[in-house]
Amino acid sequence: MSDDIYQHYRPEEQPFIDKVFGWIDQVDLTFAPYTTVFLTPREKMIVEQLVASRDEISVIFRGGYEGAERKQACIYPQYYEPNDEDFTxxxxxxxxxxxxxxxxxxxxxxxxxxxxxxxxxxxxxxxxxxxxxxxxxxxxxxxxxxxxxxxxxxxxxxxxxxxxxILISEEQWEVKHVISSSLRLDTLLSKVYNFSRQRAKNSVSQGDVKVNFVPMERPDVEIGINDIISLRKFGRFWINDIEGMTKKDNYRLNVNVLLK
Known part of the structure; x- marks a missing residue:
């Protein structure tokens, strides 16, 4: 496998990337579909990108309802017609x-x-x-x-x-357009929730922040598209798209924010 693949992702994502290529190789060798466990939005994006790099292999996702955050992936040969029974x-x-x-x-x-x-x-x-x-x-x-x-x-x-x-969720989401000087966790928290970076850092150090459902202790970690950020008592958000840069080299972000 080319090391060029890894440079597009975080170092800590390398084991997951290897796992995805293992799934793809299994489908390629067995000519049979493979259904994964539930994936976070970030993992789903990685699977989509890696499957797209391989000919004759496709993928679809199901999470039980429209708008589900966590979804299973069914990776399959292109000649195969996947259906609901492929998902567990x-x-x-x-x-x-x-x-x-x-x-x-x-x-x-x-x-x-x-x-x-x-x-x-x-x-x-x-x-x-x-x-x-x-x-x-x-x-x-x-x-x-x-x-x-x-x-x-x-x-x-x-x-x-x-x-x-299935229930209709009471959750409501709002799309916000955010200007941020960086993609650091503490910077994004302060911009999305309109409080100081020091308060954001304190929230991280107190264990109130999760990234992709995992507690995060580093305020300087860089956040990517589809990473889910959770802040206790505030809710969740994720970057849906990086729309470009401003004249002052700030990021123009399209962010989905859970309304509380």
Missing amino acids: IVLFNIKYPEKFGHLTHGRILGTFISTGIERERIGDIITDGTNWHAIVDASISDYLKTQVTKIANVGVQLEELSFED
């Missing part, structure tokens, strides 16, 4: 006593992961404000049903549903 996705309704319990995204995700399953086996967790649905890999669905009976001391039951019955 299950939808759960989380049944709980609404009058006596309170659930949150973090509590649900934390409980699922505490059973020992990998984060990449869990897709989106969505709510309409009262009810909660979780999308998971089919390979862990039976295990979760038996293991998850409480979330934060609230008794729950996982009920499998048809995707025709």
